[in-house]
Amino acid sequence: MTATAVYAAGGVLWRQVDGKLHILLIHRTQYRDVTLPKGKVDPGETLVETAIREIFEETGIHVALGLPVGVSRYHMPKGREKIVHYWSAEVTEDAVRDSKFVPNKEIAALEWVTPKHALSYLSYPVDVEIVENFLRFVDDGVLETFPIIVLRHAKAMSRTDWEKSDASRPLARRGFRQAASIVAPLRAFGVRRIISSDAVRCVSTVEPLAKALGRAVRTSELISQDAWEEGKHDSRTIVGKRVRSRKPAVICSHGPVLPDIMNELALATGTLRGSYLGSASALEVGAFSVVHLSRTNPGSGIAAIETHLPKV
Structure with a gap:
């Protein structure tokens, strides 16, 4: 890790709905955008710990991490580079039922959509690239x-x-x-x-x-x-x-x-x-x-x- 960059981690959460693959997108309240669950590393955390924590805080869903599906890099408004690591994460039906998510000042809504819908729905090209990386594994027959x-x-x-x-x-x-x-x-x-x-x-x-x-x-x-x-x-x-x-x-x-x-x-x-x-x-x-x-x-x-x- 570099001293000047801001590091974050998140996930492409997926599940089968009526036999079709769906991934989870979040609608952020303040930014009025549609993105993937993620967040910044807290002091003393590893990236995988951050991914697990941020996914739960933003969605209320407990997951275990699967494949690493890419790293996005972009510059924040003040010029610092932000580097976000992503993993795929299967969501069980029990995890969905156990989620206590309610709309809040940070996350307005959660939405399960098909990958095709996600590619045209996400607000940022860097998120689209991560979903495309995830889908390459799916196309190769690697999901579970x-x-x-x-x-x-x-x-x-x-x-x-x-x-x-x-x-x-x-x-x-x-x-x-x-x-x-x-x-x-x-x-x-x-x-x-x-x-x-x-x-x-x-x-x-x-x-x-x-x-x-x-x-x-x-x-x-x-x-x-x-x-x-x-x-x-x-x-x-x-x-x-x-x-x-x-x-x-x-x-x-x-x-x-x-x-x-x-x-x-x-x-x-x-x-x-x-x-x-x-x-x-x-x-x-x-x-x-x-x-x-x-x-x-x-x-x-x-x-x-x-x-x-x-x-x-």
């Missing part, structure tokens, strides 16, 4: 998706300061802060399953997430660094199960093991391997890459990958 998130454990105590086994090496003070800080960003993608190397530093990284979700951490030595160093690791078994389940999951492992996990994700989904996989697996401690897959046809390849850095 699920994420598999590859996470590198948070900062651990130095090996030179630890006399016991490497697998028992705990998180450093910064690592515990990182583990707490990634809970909200991971929840933004609707994570429901947590798989971790059995090393202490990995389990400790995902324990705050597990507590927040009320879920157990499933540990496996197959993706541990010890197994990798001994040539006994087996990322394929772990990855294959997660792809077949078609449920949002996070896999927490170690730097040397991450490239193998990412390669197995490519193999399991029929994706051509390339340098992008190396970039997505070369994570610093506490960082994660979100691999988006089609829920209806996971074998159709990786739809998108995005990487997120830790806040601390």
Whole structure:
């Protein structure tokens, strides 16, 4: 992020209405325009946290983020550049019913329209471009998706300061802060399953997430660094199960093991391997890459990958 730009985040919310795809537009009270739900980043927030918060504040709808569908850039009246990141987000019927939205001083109305209607109805060309990006995924048969998130454990105590086994090496003070800080960003993608190397530093990284979700951490030595160093690791078994389940999951492992996990994700989904996989697996401690897959046809390849850095 640059110091001078204003950052924001939002979403293309979609649902099926009578078998037809509709997306949600908002009518803003003050500006008398029609746009997509979005808002500025608050201090200390990540972009995905902003997207979730702003979508809820403007629509009353709880969502999990799907595919990244583009970034819009434009200059504000005083000349500062505004950069807005967007994700697709499926809206369930339960979420629609649970929404407590009422017209207010910021949002006059919500309106579900077909994508074709939206393209001619939106007030700004930058919003039109985002919807067009979203529709390219739809045209490619990618609408319903699920994420598999590859996470590198948070900062651990130095090996030179630890006399016991490497697998028992705990998180450093910064690592515990990182583990707490990634809970909200991971929840933004609707994570429901947590798989971790059995090393202490990995389990400790995902324990705050597990507590927040009320879920157990499933540990496996197959993706541990010890197994990798001994040539006994087996990322394929772990990855294959997660792809077949078609449920949002996070896999927490170690730097040397991450490239193998990412390669197995490519193999399991029929994706051509390339340098992008190396970039997505070369994570610093506490960082994660979100691999988006089609829920209806996971074998159709990786739809998108995005990487997120830790806040601390």
